[in-house]
Amino acid sequence: MTISRRNVLLGGAGLAGAAALPGLGAVPAFAQGAAMPQFKPEPGASLRVLRWSPFVKGEEEAWLANTKKFTEATGIEVRIDKESWEDIRPKAAVAANVGSGPDIVWVWFDDAQQYPDKLLDVTPLANALGAKFGGWYPGNEAYAKADGKFIALPLATIGNAVCYRESWVKDAGFSQFPNETKGFLELAKALKAKNHPMGFTLGHGVGDGNNFCHWVLWSHGGKMVDEQSKVVINSPETVAALKYVAELYKTFIPGTESWLDVNNNRAFIAGEISVTANGVSLYYAAKNDPKLADMAKDIKTTNMPVGPGGVAELTQTTSACIFKYSKFPQAAQAYMAFMFDAPQMNAWIQGASAYCCQTLKAFASNPVWTSDPNHAPYAKAS
Template sequence: MTISKRELLLGGASLAVGSLALPFAGGTPALAQAIPKFEPEAGASLRLLRWAPFVKGEEDAWLANTKKFSEATGVEVRIDKESWEDIRPKAAVASSVGSGPDIVWVWFDDAQQYPDKLLDVTDLAKALSAAYGGYYPGNEVYAKVKDRFVGLPLATIGNAVVYRESWVKQAGFSEFPKDTKGLLELGKALKGINHPMGFTLGHGVGDGNNFCHWVLWSHGGRMVDENGKAVINSPETVEALRYVAELYKTFIPGTESWLDVNNNRAFIAGDLAVTANGVSIYYAAANDPKLAEMAADMRSTNFPIGPAGKPVELHQTTTACIFKYTKFPKAAQAYLSFMFDAPQYNAWLTGASAYCCQTLKAFASNPVWTSKPIHAAYAKASDTLRPNGYAGPLGPQSAAAMADWIVVDMVAEAATGQRAPQEAAKRAQTRAERVYR
């Protein structure tokens, strides 16, 4: 079969994987016919709204791949960036007014808030899944409404505990604690040597949600049960809030106002011994010659195990969605198909330096995960993530509950003493019941 360059690129993975073994992607997947081809509309141009990058190499790789697509197809792609906190409201407004970017990278279950405003990409999503080993369940559920894909799972932004090894040892610990009790004891010891911990308790889309959901889940608490009934006011939740109130005493002051950038800045400034973040925090030090000593001292690990007895981590997920109002649906799908093709997607993962974890299992063999020891804690983010709507179904209610910061506010209120644990849990229950009617 003879394939032109244009056919190869427009078909994305469909043609690229038909007869070639894929580097880092588990060998040769399904035949070319598995992935639908999309011929861009005449005169098509696209606008993508994405979150502002924390790792320059990730953005550089995405832009380089986009340039390849434009050169092959003639479709220009304008890429706009917004802060993490602004993506959600910007996307919601675009869905409401019916104009704006053609493609948007949304967080968590944001797509569940306006699924009818998003283009059905089921055929493309299923074809990519078949070609590349299937989606991780946690990523897939965010992108689906019943049996319909309203987006393509793009990446998991792995969240891990990052710490200064020398300071942890100075505090009397030969290794980082593996349970919540040990973490509290470490926090006390670190504060005693003036090297405190600090976890985000403000409205940080990534770090605030990840930490506060871990606090809740690690003690067996949950927002709702399997039927979507609000059950957050429980003995397990109260115990989690009592724990975080004690842990907060070991924090650096001000964490209740932190957004996603603040813990990075505090750690890089040398004010913190322990925080939780994406791997970007390591590269902020590693790429600065003045911080070489700090980078060499940094280690990562997964969150400790709590009374629930098993790892329970949220992790931030991002999904690429196409709005129905786009004038160029075929061009938009051709673009995403191209970007998920193995050469492009692997280049993006490599450029992201372990910041973005793959959503398709075949890409787990990308060498980036074993290239540096600090990457190990981030390697299985997609495999271990728990959807934020746990233990109920995802949908408009779970998305609204997260957008309203119910879990984050509850944990922050109890941690800072603004409300007693029982009062914070009770208030969260009332708020959850308004959402889960």
């Protein structure tokens, strides 16, 4: 077991009562609304879930607590393994190719589209959840569907926003954080002059690297492909984006070209940088540490600046896939149905403290989005 991975075994109860589960095949978990598919977990079922390593402790704790509730209701043991964000993708691909491994995997972006024939068709469950909870957000739904069928369940969107030290920005001569790219570059130069440089991930970070670089391109009107899937990256807009980021890079702390998803968090918390783009986890890393109380009060969040190409952001979509090779497809679907039901999903979103944005529209009313001003830039990530 590596430091990036931790196994959690939940449950231990027998399978008594698991054969007739209302809604799951019988626990009265679902409220009135759309008719949910009936799942009858296989005798002797147990599940293994592979998920990405959490950045917010409360998110993981809420998921584990919900999983324990499922085990107590069904007797089905659920083991949860964790891998780093970078390692989830190859692990899932290997499982798909060899036909063995975890029953359920949390994947990123279009990962499910790389091996759609290896994934269980969960269309009946996904359609029922969508009908019951106000529908799926289109972007999340698109990543989870192939040939009109759901090959995954859209789980969450990890929001991305600018995190900055308010006092340092003011000390650099800016009373407000710039909301457009020209002013953003001027701020970067001013902060470097004050020995409080910015730092954005330019390495192969699944989240932060992708999010930042796509923002640079899109905010200048650049595209990789057009609506007809024709490659159009060789454009004046792309050149403008490259020129802009080259100037911005000159103001960064050294080493950002090798950063992965955790490096900007560490640099920010260490006081080495003044501005970066991140999920709300960075704010909570400071807020939950008594030694960083003063820093936490100084951290503010805002949406990425608007460029010549208009408003542009890439947020991190994650979906839950069930592999066809699973010996327990009924149990796996019952588990996911339970986790998406309102009591569990609301608890998870709240526990994540604005880190995980809902994929079903009905959960947009979760009070977490208005509980802290720093949550606002993440509220509409989906």
